[in-house]
Amino acid sequence: QPVLTQSSSASASLGSSVKLTCTLSSGHSDYIIAWHQQQPGKAPRFLMKVEGGGLYNKGSGVPDRFSGSSSSGAERYLTISNLQFEDEADYYCATWDTDTRVFGGGTKLTVL
Amino acid sequence: QEQLQESGPGLVKPSGTLSLTCAVSGGSIRSSNWWTWVRQPPGKGLEWIGEIYHSGSTKYSPSLKSRLSISIDGSKNQFSLKMTSVTAADTALYYCARISPIGVIDFWGQGTLVTVSS
Numbered sequence: 001q002p003v004l005t006q007s008s009s010a011s012a013s014l015g016s017s018v019k020l021t022c023t024l025s026s027g028h029s030d031y032i033i034a035w036h037q038q039q040p041g042k043a044p045r046f047l048m049k050v051e052g053g054g055l056y057n058k059g060s061g062v063p064d065r066f067s068g069s070s071s072s073g074a075e076r077y078l079t080i081s082n083l084q085f086e087d088e089a090d091y092y093c094a095t096w097d098t099d100t101r102v103f104g105g106g107t108k109l110t111v112l
Numbered sequence: 113q114e115q116l117q118e119s120g121p122g123l124v125k126p127s128g129t130l131s132l133t134c135a136v137s138g139g140s141i142r143s144s145n146w147w148t149w150v151r152q153p154p155g156k157g158l159e160w161i162g163e164i165y166h167s168g169s170t171k172y173s174p175s176l177k178s179r180l181s182i183s184i185d186g187s188k189n190q191f192s193l194k195m196t197s198v199t200a201a202d203t204a205l206y207y208c209a210r211i212s213p214i215g216v217i218d219f220w221g222q223g224t225l226v227t228v229s230s
Contacts, residue, residue, distance in 0.1 A: 034216040036158075043207060044158065046218045059218060060113070092158055096215050099171050101148070101160040 002028040004093050004104035011110040012083055020078045020107050022093030029074035031095045038106075039089040047091075050076045083111050114139040116208050116221035124202075124228050130195040134208030134221060141189045142166040146211040149182065149193045151204040152223075159204075163211060164191055198228045 003025035012018035024031055030052045036044040048058040048068050056068030065081045080087055088111045093104040120132035134147070141147065148163035162172040164182045172180050176195070184191040195202065206226055210219040 032215070034218075036217070036220075043220045043223045045220065046216065049214070049216045090157075094158075094217065100173070101163070101171075101217075103150075103158040103160065106157045 001097050001100045002031055002095050002102055004033070004095060004102055006091075006093060006104040006107045008105065009108045009110070011112055013112045014083055014085065016083055017079060017081045018083060018109065020080075020091055020109070022076045022078075022104050024074040024076070024095070026074075028095070033076045033093045033095045035068065035076075035078045036092045036094060037089050038092065039086070044092065047078065050078075080109075085111050087111055114210060114219050116210065116219060118206060118208050118221045118224040120206075120224060120226070122225055122227060124198055124226060125230055126199055126228055128198055128228075130193070130198050130202060130226055130228075132193045132206055132208075132224065132226070133190050134192070135188075135190045136210075137189070141184060141191065142186050144213045146171075147184070147191045148209050148211055148217060150207045150209060150217075152207070153201075153204045161193065161195075161206075200228050202226070203228045 005023040032051050034049045035047040038044045046059040048056050050056045050068035054070045067079045069077045090106045092106045115137045117135045124130050146163045149161040162182050164170045164184050179196045181194040205223045207223045208221040209217045212218045
């Protein structure tokens with residue numbers, strides 16, 4: 001089954017940009033992933049799905065400041081531009097296989 | 113826009129059975145979606161539990177499979193989770209969610225905290 005790896009933490013200044021990474025395990029580099037945001041004390045919220053070719057589709061109401069991309073390999077990215085304090089949250093990537101669904105460990109984003 | 117709402121006891125005794133229900137509104141549970149349960153222990157990350165289709169087909173986490181049962185009730189537009197032989201390790205926020213036809217979780221419930229304690 002696929003495994004997703006994320007950095008445990010990231011930080012960036014208010015108004016700047018940050019790029020979070022989700023890495024797929026060997027043999028799963030063509031998998032679609034989804035990004036979810038979890039603000040403190042709230043339920044997760046679907047942000048977007050990102051495909052291997054870099055195509056991404058956002059959920060309803062997700063601001064234009066959020067975008068997705070991918071490398072030529074197993075990395076999937078979430079870029080947040082013009083960071084706001086409300087973007088301080090945990091960000092999880094997720095994917096699935098025929099009989100299983102997996103989440104990355106999450107990245108805690110701090111807005112300075 | 114669909115909404116999902118979890119309900120069930122917030123406290124379960126060790127070795128007992130955890131039972132939760134997810135009510136779906138704003139859409140039909142018989143649509144072309146799977147429906148899933150995800151949990152989050154306090155201060156930790158998300159863990160997939162299992163999922164169900166309106167036909168009754170299910171998929172379960174291998175690590176939890178022996179203790180799980182997920183069912184669906186089309187007439188009530190809801191689906192349910194039962195987990196037997198619970199321990200303190202099962203204390204978590206439990207979320208129900210919708211899986212879109214392409215396979216991504218695209219709507220989440222607000223979650224319900226279940227504590228396993230005597």
